[in-house]
Amino acid sequence: MASILDIRRADERFRTRAGWLDSRHSFSFSRHWDPKNTHFGLLLVSNDDVVAPGTGFETHPHRDMEIITWVLDGGLVHQDSEGHNGVIYPGLAQRMSAGTGILHSEKNDSWTLTGEPAHQDPVHFVQMWTIPDEAGIRPGYEQLDINDELARGGWTTLASGMPRHSDRRAIGIRQKHAALHVARIRPAETLELAAAPFVHLFVARGTAELEGAGPLATGDAVRITASDGRRITGGPDGAEVLMWEMHAAVSTG
Template identity: 45%
Template structure:
């Protein structure tokens, strides 16, 4: 079974400096039908204007993953980390027992376009930690590249949850497939372009939840390349 979450159905707020879309309930947006999917709690797509950003604020007991599509995002946190996240790079932050951080557009002239993802951790009270890695297009061209996993396999980021995240950039007409173990669930987020997921057409910003699907086949549609993020998630009680 596949359930599609269309881009235009997401929560949307335009604050002037921030244009944001929420796949799941977040902040002032609440939809009881879309609170989370398994351990996947937040998928926010943000466009932040030059010279603006999120001031210092706290988090705890959450795995936070940030992926930049365009521009640069300057990050500072209470662990002493200071970095800029660029396109093709993923950041993983374990909030655990508590951290504070800020995120600002690193440019004074261009916007930054990013996704921020929150995943429930395997348990509360973890020690806060941080990772940032680049996954170049050459590593994920027409293939599903593992970018986050509980065992840090294949050079992926280590997340503290039974979830595996894959990133792929597909040329027009190319496809990739992922076998799904019984009892696990998939979420596909289309970052750019258009794809067919098991014959269902999805566009940029669309998401799709899958359960009891033994095989997920993702094919780039249209005449341009597509970029997708696939989550392989354990079932939650």
């Protein structure tokens, strides 16, 4: 099967603006609904969120979902009903398995008990959801600082449930057909994409050139069916890129 590229530009995404939140959605989410854009491969949600200081998402529930959060700028405070809490910062990979049910909140790390922000910096992060191998698993949480791996260059496996990644330093997800990789591509550096039935590429910041697709800018995404391992090259200022490698898709039957 020939590789098929579906380029989605940043300004084509759904957008939610709520004063304290500026969120852009790659797939149908919340009040934004398009029956032709509900997922790609095993990826159901890819939200690009900016949260103002002194604000955040109040406690809310999730169920039967593997949720991965990747912070680009600032700090995000996580708290959940399983007793996990901490600040997620750039280079710290985080996964929450919702399983049978979990409650959590996410707030800009400027949040204080007095309600007055400790600083005026927004937090910018990408949050991605994929379905687990099986429903009803026990809720879980994992985080891992991968800054040293990122500094070495090339692709770093951020999260994976694939058996062939079991020997790598990455957070685990309960989905054996998927892995998430990240790279901070240097200017003019060229990397090869994964060869897989489904690859979702997201330019979190910067610019790049994708073989067969041309220039990509911040917020652009490419959905590749039957990915053939084509190459991506960093633009003049480089790029930070997230790549989902998926060997199965959500069943729609």
